[in-house]
Amino acid sequence: MDKLVNDFSLGLFFWQAVILVVLILLLVKFAWKPIMTSIAAREEGIANALASAEAARKEMHNLQADNQRILQEARLERDAMIKEAREIKEKMIADAKALATEQGDKMIEQAKATINSEKNAAMAELKNQVAGLSLEIAEKLLKNELSDKGAQTALVEKLLGDVKLN
């Protein structure tokens, strides 16, 4: 301890104090303050950049999820549309088929009716012609009868024989 006290030099202490005070003041003004401010500003910048990168990443993630959702929706919609179109097509075919059948039936019906009426008309005409023919025959017969009794009887016999043959 005695040695320590003996070694102590007030002059050196004085200079050290002066140098330290001046050095601290100078460095604070010209070095520490600008350095600390720059470092703090840079760190703030880095922190901000990181935060915004994180936000961008999140947004990207959201966007991707959105896209996925929209895609899914579109796919569903497309499937629905295809299904609907198929149904419409089948319905149309069925309808067309039904309509055609109906139309055909109607035409056949009409044709049948026409054939029937034509046949009836033909039958009526035939009947008329048969009647006419009968009358003509009868007329001719009567004319012959009136001239020859035997012949008349033979004719009648013959006619009757014809009828029988018929």
Next chain:
Amino acid sequence: MVFHGKIVKNTLTALFAVVPFITFANFANDTVKVQPEHAPVAIHTEVAGHAEEHAPASKKDAIDAYIQHHLQDSHEFIFFSDEAEGKHYGFPLPVILVDGGLKVFSASKFEHGEKVAEVDGSYYKLHHGKIYKTDASGDLKLDAHHHPTAEKPFDMSITKNVVTMLLVSALMFFMFVGLAKSYKKGPIPTGFGRVLEPLIIFIREEVAIPNIGKDKYRKYMGFLLTVFFFIWILNLLGLTPLGTNVTGNISVTVCLALFTYLITQFSANKNYWKHIFWMPDVPVAMKIVLMPIEILGTLTKPFALLIRLFANITAGHVVMMSLIAMMFVGKNLAADMPISIGLTLFIAVIELLVAFLQAFIFTMLSSLFIGMAVQDHHHEGDHDGHHDEEPIII
């Protein structure tokens, strides 16, 4: 990890704090050994400055004296000396004495302590690095302990240590102003600034913020950074062959510790003083007992600070120089030299670490004391919690 980060850090700090005691033991040993032999030897070297006939018998003493001389401040900057011819290669520094007026003269007047300097009718003599007022004969009137009883004028010379400190200050100024300027070019410093910036951030993140707190640390950064780099560079300079021993000088460490002490006391808040003079939450009797202890505590903290730095650096210098000197004391140079050089190299590497550690510990403890003085009552708990979740961006 089971260990909490803070616990590990605290343990490390505690270990560092213990280191000086280990080194201190060595140091005390050395001084005890040096002290009794020291005075007569010094006289011998003075009387027979360049005598060759004494060499073998007093070689060990001469080395002791040389180390002792190295540890002290000096009025001249000597790089190396030729013992045989008594020549010293270096330059004298200005001497400034306050002795009935300011007296300025060159230290070359002392002729390396061999002559009495006459300035304006007063006579001064150099004795172990100190200037004494004497008469024309140069009689210092040594007392029983070989201490001169002659009057000592107030010596505020620009000594070797002052010159070194000025150089370091200039170096620091250019280094850090350069770094500050490099920020104007871009956010990332270039060149040497890339080395300096992490150190500054280290002091901020590991020393200032954990000890003082995020809100208040900024005000003390100037002091902490200046002191850290000042001590570190001076410690490193002490390891060079320049032969400076600034941080191993008690006057310098006293001044540094005094700054910490003053800053602590002047920035202390109400809470701090309350804990010193009237400790809360203890009985009145205890309050009275604790008061002197706490007041003493404010003084012992900076005292430990100044002794730790002084002892560590001095011990380092003594050990290094002793190990180098080993090869001159031994009889077989060929056998001694490798051992001496090897050991010196080993200690030098450790000293390189100690140079950083002591600067770090000084700054760490300074910020710890400041932190104790400025912290709010319940701050510590909050702070711990806060620190852990805080993101570290470097």
